[in-house]
Amino acid sequence: MSLWSTYRSLTPKTRALFGVGVMAWATIGLWTTPQVENALGMQASPSEKEELDRQLAVRISRVGGDGKSDERAH
Known part of the structure; x- marks a missing residue:
């Protein structure tokens, strides 16, 4: 029996309690992560945080065109 069919065979009340339990476990994990770290x-140092922010920054560049504004858009 697969995991999905086992889950589907549970009563709706049990599935709801299971879902609430998983959400509670995730909430506790997110809440306690800084203390555990x-x-x-x-714990990351400020310089490590800056480096990560710099690496994750989204860079947007225009591709194509002649560099002039598109007058049809106005």
């Missing part, structure tokens, strides 16, 4: 010494 600090306790394990895994």
Whole structure:
């Protein structure tokens, strides 16, 4: 029996409780992550955060065209 069919065979109340439990577990994990990182010494330094922000920055560049504004758009 597959995982999906096993899940579907549960009663609706049990599936709802399972979903609420998964959401609660995720919320607790997101809420406690900073404290766990600090306790394990895994907190990023400000320079590491800046480097990550720089690497994840979205760069937009125009492709094609002759560099003039498109007068048909006005």
